[in-house]
Amino acid sequence: AIQMTQSPSSLSASVGDRVTITCRASQGIGNDLGWYQQKPGKAPKLLIYAVSHLEGGVPSRFTGSGSGVDFTLTISSLQPEDFATYYCLQDYSYPWTFGQGTRVEIK
């Protein structure tokens, strides 16, 4: 199974900060990577698919990049509603796997 290693596992940031979350795959996954945001008690929400494609309705402050094994989610200017847990997901090969999550907290 492909392992997805996310870092950091948590971070504290202030409103307006630039935040970067990374996901490293244990082998190449092409462009088959997405990013999801989850708030407590809620279902995950798709932010970005195919590495860098912004889902409709998602603010442009969210960007995704990367290739091969290393991928990044960047929030250019953190907003109060962005405090949540973020997960990467690969569906390149079965079993599909999530990263362990990155909790973004208020500093």
Add this chain to the structure above:
Amino acid sequence: QAQLVQSGGEMKQPGASVTVSCKASGYTFRSYGIAWVRQAPGQGLEWMGWIIGHTGNTNYAPKVQGRVTMTADTSTSTAYMELRNLRFDDTAVYYCARGWGFGDSRFDPWGQGTLVTVSS
């Protein structure tokens, strides 16, 4: 707009079975697939499996293979996930999500989640 509505919470004893349903609306059900994902209390997301809407073909995670069956009823636009021989560590919120199936990791929307509690 596309929407997935899941069945209500369940409490089961160890060894029992549970079936969670996921009713789709607002899109052509057979043109997409449904992924099932679960989340144990305080833990991360775990992919359980995937069913293709128009073929019924499935793929399951090794951890639940042999205990899980996913089906799709195109006449009612409803997907089902049956988990058998429940264990305490199956206690989790179970989610369904629509997928495009193109390997682009695009799953949206998600159901609201169904809490399955395994307790004696």
